[in-house]
Amino acid sequence: MRLTLENLTKKWGSVVGAENINLQVEDGEFVAFLGPSGCGKTTTLLMIAGIYKPTAGVIKFDDRVMNKVPPKDRNVGMVFQSYALYPHMTVYENLTFPMKLKKVPEKEMKERAQHIADLMGIGHLMERKPGQLSGGQQQRVALGRALVKQPDLLLFDEPLSNLDARLRLTMRAEIKRLQLELGITSVYVTHDQVEAMTMADRIAVMKDGHLQAFSPPNVLYDQPATLFIAGFIGNPPMNFLEVEVVQEGDRYVARRKGFELAIPPQRGKPVAGRGRVILGIRPEDIALGAEGIPGEVYVIEPLGRDDLIDVLVGDEHLRVLADPDIGLKLGDRVHLQPNASRVQFFDPETEKSLLWS
Amino acid sequence: MVCPSQRVNDMSTSIAPSESRWRQWWENFRSSLSALAFMSPAAVLIILFFFIPVIIIVAISLTNMSTSTGFQNWEWIGLQNYVKIFSHPKTGEVLKNTIFYVAATLALFNVGMALVVAIITTHIPRRAGFAYRTLWLLPRLTPSVVYVMMWKYIAADAPYGILNQFLVPLGVEPTNWLPAKPWLFVILTNGFIGASFGMIIFTSAIESIPRDYLIAALVDGCSNWQRIRYVILPMIRWPLLFVTTYQTLSLLTSFEQILLLTDGQFGTEVWSLWAYHRALNNYWGNFQWGFGAALATVLVIIGIVMAIVYMRYFQFNELVQEPKIEAL
Amino acid sequence: MDDHPLTTATTRRNKLVFHLLLLIVTVPILVGYLWILISTFSHRTYGLIPVDDYGNFGGLTLQNWSFLWKDPNIWQVTFNSLVLAVGLTIGVVSVSALAGYALSRIGFSGRRSFLAVTLILHAFPSVTLLISIYFVLRWIARIPIIGNDLPIIGGFGYNTLGGVILVMLALQLPLGIWLMKGFFDHISWDMERAALIDGASRFRVWWQILLPQIKPGIAALSIFSFISGWNEFLIPYTYMAQQEKSTIATYLNSMLSDTAPVNYSQVAAVGLFQLIPVIIFFIFTQEYLLSIFAGGSKGGT
Numbered sequence: 001m002r003l004t005l006e007n008l009t010k011k012w013g014s015v016v017g018a019e020n021i022n023l024q025v026e027d028g029e030f031v032a033f034l035g036p037s038g039c040g041k042t043t044t045l046l047m048i049a050g051i052y053k054p055t056a057g058v059i060k061f062d063d064r065v066m067n068k069v070p071p072k073d074r075n076v077g078m079v080f081q082s083y084a085l086y087p088h089m090t091v092y093e094n095l096t097f098p099m100k101l102k103k104v105p106e107k108e109m110k111e112r113a114q115h116i117a118d119l120m121g122i123g124h125l126m127e128r129k130p131g132q133l134s135g136g137q138q139q140r141v142a143l144g145r146a147l148v149k150q151p152d153l154l155l156f157d158e159p160l161s162n163l164d165a166r167l168r169l170t171m172r173a174e175i176k177r178l179q180l181e182l183g184i185t186s187v188y189v190t191h192d193q194v195e196a197m198t199m200a201d202r203i204a205v206m207k208d209g210h211l212q213a214f215s216p217p218n219v220l221y222d223q224p225a226t227l228f229i230a231g232f233i234g235n236p237p238m239n240f241l242e243v244e245v246v247q248e249g250d251r252y253v254a255r256r257k258g259f260e261l262a263i264p265p266q267r268g269k270p271v272a273g274r275g276r277v278i279l280g281i282r283p284e285d286i287a288l289g290a291e292g293i294p295g296e297v298y299v300i301e302p303l304g305r306d307d308l309i310d311v312l313v314g315d316e317h318l319r320v321l322a323d324p325d326i327g328l329k330l331g332d333r334v335h336l337q338p339n340a341s342r343v344q345f346f347d348p349e350t351e352k353s354l355l356w357s
Numbered sequence: 358m359v360c361p362s363q364r365v366n367d368m369s370t371s372i373a374p375s376e377s378r379w380r381q382w383w384e385n386f387r388s389s390l391s392a393l394a395f396m397s398p399a400a401v402l403i404i405l406f407f408f409i410p411v412i413i414i415v416a417i418s419l420t421n422m423s424t425s426t427g428f429q430n431w432e433w434i435g436l437q438n439y440v441k442i443f444s445h446p447k448t449g450e451v452l453k454n455t456i457f458y459v460a461a462t463l464a465l466f467n468v469g470m471a472l473v474v475a476i477i478t479t480h481i482p483r484r485a486g487f488a489y490r491t492l493w494l495l496p497r498l499t500p501s502v503v504y505v506m507m508w509k510y511i512a513a514d515a516p517y518g519i520l521n522q523f524l525v526p527l528g529v530e531p532t533n534w535l536p537a538k539p540w541l542f543v544i545l546t547n548g549f550i551g552a553s554f555g556m557i558i559f560t561s562a563i564e565s566i567p568r569d570y571l572i573a574a575l576v577d578g579c580s581n582w583q584r585i586r587y588v589i590l591p592m593i594r595w596p597l598l599f600v601t602t603y604q605t606l607s608l609l610t611s612f613e614q615i616l617l618l619t620d621g622q623f624g625t626e627v628w629s630l631w632a633y634h635r636a637l638n639n640y641w642g643n644f645q646w647g648f649g650a651a652l653a654t655v656l657v658i659i660g661i662v663m664a665i666v667y668m669r670y671f672q673f674n675e676l677v678q679e680p681k682i683e684a685l
Numbered sequence: 686m687d688d689h690p691l692t693t694a695t696t697r698r699n700k701l702v703f704h705l706l707l708l709i710v711t712v713p714i715l716v717g718y719l720w721i722l723i724s725t726f727s728h729r730t731y732g733l734i735p736v737d738d739y740g741n742f743g744g745l746t747l748q749n750w751s752f753l754w755k756d757p758n759i760w761q762v763t764f765n766s767l768v769l770a771v772g773l774t775i776g777v778v779s780v781s782a783l784a785g786y787a788l789s790r791i792g793f794s795g796r797r798s799f800l801a802v803t804l805i806l807h808a809f810p811s812v813t814l815l816i817s818i819y820f821v822l823r824w825i826a827r828i829p830i831i832g833n834d835l836p837i838i839g840g841f842g843y844n845t846l847g848g849v850i851l852v853m854l855a856l857q858l859p860l861g862i863w864l865m866k867g868f869f870d871h872i873s874w875d876m877e878r879a880a881l882i883d884g885a886s887r888f889r890v891w892w893q894i895l896l897p898q899i900k901p902g903i904a905a906l907s908i909f910s911f912i913s914g915w916n917e918f919l920i921p922y923t924y925m926a927q928q929e930k931s932t933i934a935t936y937l938n939s940m941l942s943d944t945a946p947v948n949y950s951q952v953a954a955v956g957l958f959q960l961i962p963v964i965i966f967f968i969f970t971q972e973y974l975l976s977i978f979a980g981g982s983k984g985g986t
Contacts, residue, residue, distance in 0.1 A: 051878050072884040084875035088897040101884035145883070391887050392793035399784035399858055400799075406855035407806055410817035417817065470710065477703045480695045483688050489707055491971075492714050498963050498974075500916040502937045503956035507717040510724075510949060517949070519716055522732025549714060557975065568690055575694045584691075603808065610810035613919045617938070629812070636816045637923055649816055656813040664808035668801065 008057035017043035032200035040209040077146030227351040258314020280344035292335035418651035438651035466548025471555025539623035724953035749954035770914035785865025807859035868902035905973035
């Protein structure tokens with residue numbers, strides 16, 4: 001089922017929850033709404049579910065306008081951060097509740113419930129109450145309850161936030177696999193960019209109620225459309241530096257105090273001569289070598305697989321991911337070799353990318 | 358700032374039509390219908406037994422309805438009943454009684470004893486304190502007839518009365534103490550019931566004084582009395598004010614115990630009982646609904662005004678959270 | 686549980702003084718209830734001392750309780766009191782839970798006004814309206830069938846048990862609604878949203894999902910309503926004609942206002958009879974009652 005949002009807006013008085021959200025989710029696609037708290041992602045999700053009424057704009061399931069349709073008639077399954085299981089009912093009763101409401105015959109209900117429970121790995125917990133289950137088990141019941149109604153659309157509201165890190169990893173993979181198998185169109189709200197990047201086909205990045213970009217993960221990573229996206233996606237986050245790019249003959253150079261970098265023409269041309277611009281370069285795109293931009297090791301953060309080195313360059317700090325075996329110490333002099341073909345440039349005022357539209 | 362994504366979906370054709378006023382009103386109405394279903398029993402009952410009676414009482418107070426006119430032959434007489442109140446010989450006495458009764462019971466028991474019991478029970482071991490507060494709750498839970506009968510027996514004449522049993526050995530002349538000291542017993546009877554309200558509120562207020570604050574004061578070396586005066590009382594100022602106003606209204610308008618104890622005899626008729634007697638219940642079966650209604654209307658107006666004041670000052674910060682579900 | 690810091694800071698001597706003071710002021714209560722207990726089992730009492738016909742100590746008897754099998758009216762009025770208490774409880778809880786839910790969870794126009802009205806009514810002394818409610822009841826009595834012709838409760842008009850129930854129900858609503866609303870306010874929104882998405886109607890959400898979550902609130906309100914119905918004197922007294930035939934409270938009062946000399950021991954027995962269920966409730970459900978007295982007065986949690 002295709003989900004379309006057109007100019008979707010939600011305001012309470014003068015407070016803007018979400019404004020002019022435009023996007024289209026294809027049938028079977030897994031889309032993430034990503035952004036910090038208060039960016040409007042949950043508000044949008046609740047409008048899709050029918051819990052909030054849009055102030056303006058249209059929600060369409062395939063070609064049907066759903067604005068006036070009550071939640072119970074939207075055939076949507078939703079998984080909440082707090083699981084929202086019914087504490088006074090057993091797992092079995094929680095799972096069969098949606099079916100009971102649709103007056104599904106007893107036998108079919110039992111079969112479907114058992115099938116889903118087995119799929120979620122909780123088939124042996126049917127007679128327990130939610131209070132007797134662990135967090136992970138409760139989350140599976142919640143997921144099962146959403147799936148048991150065979151919905152056209154699956155909505156997730158930060159479902160893994162209440163789980164511990166280990167469990168989160170396993171559940172992430174399970175949800176992703178499940179969605180691929182079942183092929184149900186899914187919208188997944190999260191503030192964790194790792195979750196979004198690993199699970200989604202496309203990510204809608206939101207900030208302050210507005211949609212900043214709606215693209216596949218690799219596009220957001222390699223071609224971020226705004227400063228916000230560039231800094232939000234990717235861990236450790238991108239380094240930002242104010243530079244001036246000048247054209248010297250057929251060379252383009254990005255310069256600031258203590259920093260000089262040659263930029264390949266495709267990246268340099270749109271940016272040259274614009275005065276102050278913001279240069280972005282990811283820690284993993286900076287290598288340490290014998291020559292290059294001089295700097296001094298300021299902080300070393302061992303991450304296990306890599307070391308995150310904070311290098312003082314001129315009067316700015318750049319973070320670099322380096323091989324831990326190099327054996328750096330505080331105060332060491334190093335030389336940085338940023339991969340210039342991976343730099344990003346942003347307009348300091350509009351915060352938009354100067355490379356990608 | 359134009360979002361990049363907007364250009365992708367520029368071919369959007371169906372933007373939601375701006376809804377006509379009428380449609381929006383209809384939508385609001387429909388979602389109010391489900392609310393209506395939930396609210397209607399309560400709404401009907403409240404209209405029937407609160408709003409309509411207020412209108413009725415004001416209306417009847419402007420008539421001369423009584424058992425002599427019956428339900429058919431009454432007339433509108435404007436504010437005559439109210440004039441009658443002013444000129445009635447009994448008004449002065451009843452007014453004095455009422456003010457005395459309210460002030461004395463309030464000061465001695467509803468606020469006074471409530472404070473004393475609350476403060477003392479928080480200074481003695483928890484279990485004992487709990488036991489005492491339980492005892493003080495008994496009068497409020499006892500059926501009023503039983504409770505008043507108990508007091509009547511305490512006051513009764515020798516050889517039956519309990520009070521006499523203790524006083525006679527001390528050389529006091531035995532008598533039925535109710536006619537002898539009617540106000541004492543009216544105040545005692547109502548007071549023991551009234552005190553439990555303030556007692557619960559003050560106790561919970563004292564117990565919720567932040568521990569750190571108390572411990573700091575204790576470390577500072579206050580004596581008990583200083584502690585009560587300078588630490589506890591200021592921290593329960595708000596509950597104190599609340600209990601005082603609420604109980605004042607309660608004492609002003611309730612009369613059940615007085616009705617049972619003395620029925621207003623021996624000079625204990627208060628305003629609310631007077632209204633009740635006039636309109637609904639007296640020995641001679643002569644009901645003056647108009648006059649009684651006027652007496653009651655005075656109380657109703659006081660009641661409404663004080664209730665609004667109460668709401669504004671004590672509940673204004675009440676959490677009135679907006680619903681987070683707008684589905685139909 | 687630990688004692689309050691105030692308690693631990695009080696010296697033993699002071700604690701003793703406090704105990705003494707408290708004991709002195711509590712004496713009337715102790716004495717009064719002690720008397721009731723003694724009296725029900727005595728032929729007569731001189732003060733607190735049970736005596737027999739000749740004024741000597743003794744005379745303990747169970748005769749006072751003979752009303753249980755001798756008086757035909759007592760079971761009638763007990764039944765009525767029970768009907769009143771149970772009817773009131775069911776009525777208050779259901780109407781308050783319905784309205785409390787809507788006020789807490791449904792955004793309808795006029796919601797804020799209704800909330801304000803409920804609050805004002807809560808503080809308003811309803812006893813001042815007794816006179817006009819008399820007229821309302823007389824008017825209801827003239828409505829065919831439900832006015833005067835129903836079984837058991839007689840109807841909903843003047844001089845019917847149903848009328849008394851209706852009046853008490855209405856007068857308890859401000860407290861009940863505010864209490865229920867307070868409880869509903871604390872239920873997570875997600876659970877209700879999940880139920881709506883699962884396909885439940887608002888009513889079903891209320892009945893099957895939310896009500897089970899506020900069982901403590903329902904219990905508290907039920908106990909409070911039951912006791913107030915069982916104990917109530919003024920309303921049955923005012924609105925029902927025959928005292929000896931309406932409720933235990935009015936029956937008791939009619940015993941006291943008989944022109945014949947009052948047999949206090951017998952009256953005490955009937956009084957204790959009425960008091961016992963209340964004491965039982967109080968012993969076993971204290972926290973519920975206290976939560977109403979404290980919470981209800983402040984307008985609910």
